[in-house]
Amino acid sequence: MLGVHGGQWYPCDVTRAGLNLILSGTMERFPRIRWILAHAGGFLPYVAWRVSLANTMIEYGDTAPQGVLTYLRRFYLDTATSLSRPAMATLRELFEPDRLLFGTDSPFASGARSRAQVQELVASGFWGAGVAVGVERGNALGLFPGYKQPNERVGPLPIFEQESLLAGARRQLLAPLRTIAQKLRE
Numbered sequence: 001m002l003g004v005h006g007g008q009w010y011p012c013d014v015t016r017a018g019l020n021l022i023l024s025g026t027m028e029r030f031p032r033i034r035w036i037l038a039h040a041g042g043f044l045p046y047v048a049w050r051v052s053l054a055n056t057m058i059e060y061g062d063t064a065p066q067g068v069l070t071y072l073r074r075f076y077l078d079t080a081t082s083l084s085r086p087a088m089a090t091l092r093e094l095f096e097p098d099r100l101l102f103g104t105d106s107p108f109a110s111g112a113r114s115r116a117q118v119q120e121l122v123a124s125g126f127w128g129a130g131v132a133v134g135v136e137r138g139n140a141l142g143l144f145p146g147y148k149q150p151n152e153r154v155g156p157l158p159i160f161e162q163e164s165l166l167a168g169a170r171r172q173l174l175a176p177l178r179t180i181a182q183k184l185r186e
Helices: 010-023 045-056 068-072 085-094 111-123 129-143 165-185
Strands: 076-078
Touching: 010 045, 010 068, 045 068, 045 085, 111 129
Parallel strands: none
Antiparallel strands: none
């Protein structure tokens, strides 16, 4: 889980770590690793569109060939200090509900308060009961099936593929054109 509590700038640290995983090519090279970003990804979900402009930058054509948003949507996010309705509305636009994992940020925030916030989201109709059950426990069981109770069912995790052979070949064929475009831009 990526998150830092050394100071007040942890949203920046989490955002930078997530962006580094995408743009360095780490998520493309290791598609089977399940990454969890603390604090709902810092402010990465809020700047997702702006960050996706990296798709137009030649230097990231090899490291993030499937596009920044594709990799961003692969992250799991904990809900620590992020269970407000506006924060969850942003996440709902970008992520499937099964990407959200319950988090409390203990000892800095109360687990009871976080559970109450989940119930408020259900009571207001923002989330259905099934989404809340998934966030509170079910979604994490897919990542950590060893904690499954006898009466619980664990669904399969998605399998993310690396860049297709055809897309890789196309990228390689266009590499000289990208180099020329980069030189002209400089």
